[in-house]
C-alpha cells in the first residue's frame with residue numbers, strides 16, 4: 001500500500017490534471033492534485049493503480065432574477081438564509097411548475113433542487129390557504145431532513161408533518177386535518193392513504209403539487225409498482241376535482257424526461273442545465289493491481305478495494321485531509337476504519353488513531369449530527385462509512401472522498417463524490433475499482449464516468465405481475481371505468497382485466513370493474529411476488545427481517561452466511577413449508593456462494609432483429625432454476641474452502657429476456673471450435689451481465705443468464721440474459737434497445753483486462769451456478785467481435801430496429817450529446833477516441 005514518501009514530480013499517467021504537484025506548505029492541507037501526487041509517491045515501481053485523472057474545474061454560478069410571482073415573505077426568508085438569487089435551473093423548473101407543467105429537475109448533487117419545487121409550492125400555499133402539497137421521498141431519513149428545511153421556510157399555517165410508518169396513531173388524525181405539507185413515501189400512499197381515500201378526501205381535493213424527490217430511486221419492479229401508485233393517486237385526486245402538478249427531482253440519470261414520464265404516466269418536461277456553482281476537484285480512477293493470490297480455477301485476484309481504500313484513508317489522514325471513505329457494507333466500514341487505524345499506529349502516528357472512525361448506520365439523527373460536528377471541527381479526520389452518509393448530511397469542507405467500489409449508479413457516485421469540496425479549494429476524489437467487470441470498465445473508460453450518463457432508470461409498468469395486482473388495488477379504491485384504462489396502459493390493462501375477471505378477482509359490471517375479493521388486495525410493492533422468507537434468530541426467536549422469496553434458495557439455504565445490517569449469521573435450518581430460516585450469530589472468515597443449475601425455454605418472441613449470421617431477440621422465457629450446492633469461500637481472497645450439496649426443489653420463473661443466436665457461419669467466423677464454444681459464450685454472457693447495470697439502473701444480482709452451444713428452441717448457439725424478477729423489470733429490454741453500446745462496453749471490458757485467461761474483473765461471475773466453468777476469455781472477445789461487426793453492417797444497411805432508438809455507437813452518442821446532465825459533464829473535454837484511453 002502507499003506510504004508517505006517524497007513527492008514524485010511527474011504527474012501520474014493518463015492525467016489531464018492542471019493543478020501541478022509539489023509538497024504542501026507546512027501546516028496546510030495540500031489541495032486535490034497535490035494530495036494525489038503525494039499519495040502516489042510511495043507506490044511500488046511496478047504498480048500503477050491510477051488509470052486516469054480527471055480535472056473538474058470550478059464552475060461559476062449562473063443566476064436569474066426572482067420570478068415576480070414568488071411570495072415576498074418566502075423570498076425574504078430565502079435571502080436571509082443566503083440565497084440572494086435563484087440559479088437559472090431553479091427558475092426554469094419553478095416556472096414550468098407554476099405554469100402547470102409536470103417537470104423533472106435533473107441537475108447535480110447539492111444543486112439546490114429543493115428550491116425548484118419549494119418556490120412554486122410554498123408560494124401556492126401562501127396564496128391559497130386551503131392548498132396542500134404531498135412530498136414523497138424514497139427513504140425516511142431524507143423525508144425527515146426535507147421536513148426540517150420546509151419547516152424553516154414555510155409560513156406557520158403550512159404545518160409540515162411526516163406521515164409514514166413511524167407516525168404515532170394519535171398524530172395521524174391531526175396531520176390529515178391540519179398539515180398542508182405532508183411528507184410521506186410511496187409505501188404509505190399505497191397502503192395507507194389511497195385505500196382510505198374517503199378519509200383523506202379533504203386533503204386529496206386540495207393537492208396542488210406532488211413532489212417526488214430522488215425519483216431515480218424508483219426503478220425495476222419497485223419502480224414499476226410506484227408508477228402505478230402514482231397513476232392511482234392521479235385518478236383519485238381527479239375524482240375529488242384536483243389535478244396536481246408533479247415536480248420530480250433527481251441527480252444524474254440518462255433521459256430524465258422519458259424516465260419521469262414513464263414513472264408518472266403523463267408528459268414531464270426536463271430541466272437539466274445546471275446553473276449552480278461547483279468547487280474544483282481532482283478525480284482519480286484507481287484500480288488495485290493483480291496479486292499473486294489466486295481464486296477460482298487459479299484466476300489471479302486483485303488487491304481488494306477495501307484494502308486500498310484503507311491505505312488511502314490512512315495516507316490522507318496523515319496529511320491532515322478530512323476524508324470520507326464510502327464502502328459497500330457496514331462490516332466493511334468497520335474493517336476499513338480499523339485497517340486505517342492500524343496503519344497509522346504502525347507508522348508511529350498514535351495521535352491520529354483516535355481521529356479515524358466508522359459510521360455504523362442506525363441513522364440516528366444525534367449520531368449524524370455528532371459526526372458532522374466532529375468532522376467540521378477537525379476532531380475527526382477520517383471516516384469510513386456506508387451510503388448512510390450519502391444523502392442528507394451537511395458536512396462542509398471535506399478535502400477528499402474515497403469510493404471503495406462503484407456504488408451501483410452514477411447518481412450515487414456523484415452524490416458521494418459531491419461530499420468533497422470547499423469553496424476556492426480543490427478537493428480530491430478517488431474511485432477505487434473492485435474486482436468486477438463494471439468497476440474494471442469504469443476504471444478504464446473515464447468517459448463512462450465523466451461523460452453524458454448512459455444509465456437509464458428503467459421501469460416496466462406493463463409487467464403483468466405488477467399490473468394485475470395494481471389494477472386490483474385501483475378497483476378496490478374506486479371501481480375502474482373504461483375511461484380510466486388509458487392511464488394504466490390501455491389495451492394491456494384491458495387484457496389483464498379480462499384475466500382478473502376470469503380468475504374471480506374482479507367483477508365486470510356495466511359501469512366498470514369491481515374488486516371481488518375479500519378485504520383489500522394484499523400487494524407488496526417492494527417484493528418480487530414470492531412469499532418472503534422470515535429470518536429468525538435461534539435462541540431469542542427474534543425476527544431479524546425477511547428476504548425475498550425469489551432469492552431465498554440461494555441466500556438463506558442451510559449453511560449460508562447471512563448478513564443483516566452488517567451483522568453476520570449462519571443459517572441452521574431453511575424451512576420451505578413455513579417460509580422461514582433459523583440463524584445464529586457467527587463471524588467466520590468465509591462467505592458462501594450457491595451453485596445452481598438452470599434451464600430456459602422460450603415462451604414467446606416480442607421483437608427480433610436479424611443481423612445476418614446473428615439474430616437479436618427479446619421476449620418471454622421460462623427459467624427453471626435449482627440450487628444444488630454451495631461453496632464456502634475465504635473472505636477477502638475468494639479462495640474456495642469447501643463445497644456442500646443441498647437438496648432443494650427446482651423453481652420456475654416466467655420473465656423477460658434478451659438473447660442472441662449465432663448460426664454456424666458466425667461461430668466459424670469467430671474461429672471458435674466445438675470445444676471452445678461453450679466457454680466463449682459463457683464468458684461473453686458473464687461479462688455482458690456485469691456491464692448491463694451501466695445502461696440500466698440495476699444490479700448484476702437482478703439479472704440471470706444462460707448460454708449454450710445448441711439451444712433446443714433455436715437449434716443454434718445462444719446467449720440469454722434475463723430479468724431475475726417474475727414478469728421482468730425492464731432491464732433485458734433496455735439491453736436489447738441499447739444492444740450495440742452494451743456489447744461494445746462488454747467487449748472492451750474483456751479485451752482490456754490484463755489477466756491471461758479470465759478473472760473476476762472480466763469474465764468470472766461471483767454468482768455463477770457452474771462455478772465459472774467453462775470460460776474462454778479469448779473466444780468471448782472473438783464472438784463479441786462477430787456480433788458487433790454484424791450490428792455495424794446492419795446499421796449501415798439501414799436495418800436498425802426502430803425499437804432500438806438509442807442504439808447508437810458510444811462515441812457518436814457522446815459527440816452529439818446536448819448540454820449534459822450531472823455534475824461533471826459540462827466540463828468534459830472532447831476526449832480521445834476510445835482506443836486512445838489510458839489502459
Ligand SMILES: Nc1ncnc2c1ncn2[C@@H]1O[C@H](COP(=O)(O)OP(=O)(O)OP(=O)(O)O)[C@@H](O)[C@H]1O
Nearest residue numbers: 082083084085086087108109110111112113114115
Ligand atoms: N440559489 C441559491 N443560492 C445559494 N445557495 C443556494 C441556492 N439554492 C440552494 N442553495 C443552497 O444549496 C444547498 C443545497 O441545496 P439542496 O439541498 O436543495 O440541493 P439538492 O440538489 O436537493 O441536493 P441533493 O443532491 O443532496 O439532493 C443548500 O444549502 C441550499 O440552501
